[in-house]
Structure formats: structure tokens, C-alpha cells
Amino acid sequence: MKPPAPPQGVPELPAEAGEALLDWFRTHARVLPWRTTPRDPWAVWVSEVMLQQTRVATVIPYFERFLTRWPDARALAASELDDLLGAWSGLGYYRRARALHAGAKAVAERSEGSLPTTFEELKKLPGIGDYTAAAIASLAHGERVAVVDGNVRRVIARLLALRGALDSSKDHARIRAIATRTMGQLPPGAFNEAMMELGATVCTPSSPRCETCPVAAWCVASRDGLQRELPETVRRPALKTVRSIAIVLRRANHLLLARHGTDGLFAGMWAPPMLPRPIRADARRALTSLAGGALRWDDAGRAGEVRHVLTHRVLEVEVVACRVDGAEGLPDLSGLPSVATDYSEARWFSLSELDGLALPALARKILHASKMIEVGSEGGVSREG
Numbered sequence: 557m558k559p560p561a562p563p564q565g566v567p568e569l570p571a572e573a574g575e576a577l578l579d580w581f582r583t584h585a586r587v588l589p590w591r592t593t594p595r596d597p598w599a600v601w602v603s604e605v606m607l608q609q610t611r612v613a614t615v616i617p618y619f620e621r622f623l624t625r626w627p628d629a630r631a632l633a634a635s636e637l638d639d640l641l642g643a644w645s646g647l648g649y650y651r652r653a654r655a656l657h658a659g660a661k662a663v664a665e666r667s668e669g670s671l672p673t674t675f676e677e678l679k680k681l682p683g684i685g686d687y688t689a690a691a692i693a694s695l696a697h698g699e700r701v702a703v704v705d706g707n708v709r710r711v712i713a714r715l716l717a718l719r720g721a722l723d724s725s726k727d728h729a730r731i732r733a734i735a736t737r738t739m740g741q742l743p744p745g746a747f748n749e750a751m752m753e754l755g756a757t758v759c760t761p762s763s764p765r766c767e768t769c770p771v772a773a774w775c776v777a778s779r780d781g782l783q784r785e786l787p788e789t790v791r792r793p794a795l796k797t798v799r800s801i802a803i804v805l806r807r808a809n810h811l812l813l814a815r816h817g818t819d820g821l822f823a824g825m826w827a828p829p830m831l832p833r834p835i836r837a838d839a840r841r842a843l844t845s846l847a848g849g850a851l852r853w854d855d856a857g858r859a860g861e862v863r864h865v866l867t868h869r870v871l872e873v874e875v876v877a878c879r880v881d882g883a884e885g886l887p888d889l890s891g892l893p894s895v896a897t898d899y900s901e902a903r904w905f906s907l908s909e910l911d912g913l914a915l916p917a918l919a920r921k922i923l924h925a926s927k928m929i930e931v932g933s934e935g936g937v938s939r940e941g
């Protein structure tokens with residue numbers, strides 16, 4: 557089948573550039589656990605979701621554990637979201653996990669019980685957008701559709717010296733058209749992966765290695781010395797800073813954690829209770845009752861400060877830690893103003909229960925700063941501290 561004619565105004569790359577890219581990929585592709593032959597659409601889906609905003613080295617152990625536990629979409633659909641959030645703990649961007657769970661449930665409800673095979677049908681699943689649909693359709697099913705992620709956008713911007721931030725949906729469509737045109741009759745999955753690999757390993761954001769690049773002969777940015785200027789970045793407004801106090805309460809071998817409600821950044825996840833800073837008198841009272849009346853506020857020590865950068869804001873969290881006696885009953889959260897969202901419940905967890913619990917990275921940082929227990933960066937929580 558002939559590739560579609562490019563929309564008006566879409567610059568083209570010569571077919572030789574695509575062929576050179578593919579030759580390079582055949583000998584330089586990294587060995588990664590999701591690059592199986594043939595490609596498993598479920599593994600493509602999981603890996604692409606995990607790789608969004610997260611480094612390959614971080615993703616690999618999570619991916620391997622995930623595929624062992626949930627070898628297909630139906631297995632994940634049959635699991636509780638809490639189990640998935642626990643397994644995702646430390647990987648961050650938990651919306652991805654919730655979307656994957658919703659998508660797996662939708663797959664399980666299909667009469668075939670398997671993933672759709674085309675770009676257009678895949679996009680109908682919850683949590684699957686253009687990028688993931690294109691990756692699954694091209695890598696697992698050979699559909700002629702280009703994947704456009706940050707790596708591909710950067711490579712094409714430099715190859716053709718495209719100006720502007722290239723972050724609007726119109727720019728996105730234009731880059732997809734250029735990539736599709738360059739793909740031509742080459743194998744779609746290999747071409748897409750080669751483009752992403754080039755951006756991840758050679759045409760990197762700050763140190764492009766043009767001297768070893770397989771497509772340098774066709775690259776306008778390299779020819780004109782523009783590779784570090786492109787793609788152009790837009791100046792973004794300064795991130796808003798949100799200040800709060802996290803309270804880490806330990807009773808014998810138990811920690812008090814509160815669960816965020818169903819909306820918001822940390823929806824459904826557990827963390828030490830956080831209050832707006834400066835702390836108000838009513839919050840102090842609520843916190844004292846939260847600890848079953850056992851907390852003497854003056855005994856609570858400032859343990860440290862945590863800074864956590866999110867996409868749109870910076871969280872500065874003062875960590876206060878205290879050991880309490882008593883407080884056997886379930887805590888009452890009424891009257892406790894939370895920072896990010898309303899809490900749905902609170903519980904005393906034994907330290908052995910913390911492994912596998914859905915703790916966001918911020919909660920791990922807070923627990924680490926509290927010095928009440930030892931917390932590893934990827935989910936490990938020591939029994940004693």
C-alpha cells in the first residue's frame with residue numbers, strides 16, 4: 557500500500573533517512589524485557605504506560621513483577637485497584653495505574669476478552685490515547701501509524717529544524733504526518749521504536765551525539781548548529797508552592813495513615829495526615845483527638861522538611877513526628893482539614909503491613925524524614941526503625 561500523500565505544508569524526509577535509522581536500530585537496540593518476539597500487546601500496553609514520565613531503569617523491575625502477577629488484561633481486571641496501587645507504589649503518577657485498571661476492565665468486558673487490534677478501536681478503551689494506541693497497533697499488529705512521544709517530537713524538530721514549541725494538538729498532528737510519511741513502507745513497529753530509541757539514546761535533550769547519529773546526513777539542525785536550541789521551549793509560569801505539615805504518629809509497632817478520597821492526585825492512597833500550614837487551633841484539636849487524646853502537641857517534634865515537585869506545583873512539607881501511647885480505636889477524621897483532598901478513612905497500620913501498601917512517593921519521603929521507620933525508595937519498608 558502506498559503511504560498517504562502528506563498534508564499540504566508537511567516537510568518530508570527522504571526514504572534513505574528512514575532506512576538508515578532502521579539499520580542502526582537493528583544493531584543498537586537495547587535489550588529490554590518488553591521487546592519480545594512476537595510482541596505481546598498487553599506487555600506493550602503496560603510498558604508504554606509505565607515508561608511515560610519514568611526512566612527505563614526504574615521501570616524494568618516494576619514491569620517484570622507486574623507481568624508475573626498480571627500476565628494479561630483479564631488477570632488485572634479481576635484484581636482490586638488497591639492491589640495494583642500497592643504494586644505501583646514508588647513508580648509515581650498513579651493516574652496511570654488507575655487508567656490501566658479501568659482499561660483492563662473494559663477489555664475483560666469485551667465479548668472476545670482480548671484487546672482490540674487497530675489504532676481506532678484501541679482509542680475507544682478508557683485510558684488509551686493516541687500515543688498508546690499507536691504503540692500497540694504498530695508494535696504488536698504492524699499497523700502503519702506513527703507513534704509521537706517527546707523523543708520523536710525532538711528528533712523530528714531537529715531533523716527538519718522546525719521552530720516553535722510544537723506542543724499544540726495541531727503540531728502533534730503535523731509531526732505524526734511527517735513521521736508517518738518517513739515510515740513509508742518500512743516495518744511500522746520497528747520504525748516507531750527506532751525513532752523513540754534514537755531520541756532516548758542519541759538525540760537526547762541536552763547532549764545530542766550527532767557524530768554517531770545514523771540520520772546526521774539529513775539533519776538540518778546538526779548542519780546549522782541548532783541541535784541544542786531545538787525544539788524551542790516556552791517559558792512556563794513559576795510553579796505554585798503549597799505548604800503543609802505532615803504528622804507522623806507511631807504507637808508501638810503501628811503508624812497512623814490516612815487515606816485520600818476518590819478524587820485528586822493521591823486518590824485512594826495512604827499517607828501520614830497532612831494539614832495546611834500554618835496549622836490552626838481547630839486542626840490541632842482534631843489531630844489530638846485523631847491520636848485518641850494521647851498526643852501532647854508539645855511533645856511532637858519537628859523531624860525535617862520534604863520538598864516534592866509535581867507537574868503544576870511544589871509541595872513543601874514540614875514533618876512532625878511523635879510517639880503516642882494508647883489511641884487504640886479507629887481515628888476520627890472529622891474536623892481535620894487536609895491539604896489535597898478529603899480523607900476517607902484513617903487506620904493504624906502495623907509496620908509489616910506497609911510493604912505492598914499504596915504509598916505515594918511523597919508519603920515515603922515523609923516517613924523517611926520522620927526517622928520513625930526506614931523506608932526504601934522502591935517500596936521496601938523496614939520492620940523496625
Ligand code: SF4
Nearest residue numbers: 759766769772775778
Ligand atoms: S544529527 Fe544530531 S540533532 Fe540531528 S537527529 Fe541526529 S542527534 Fe539529533
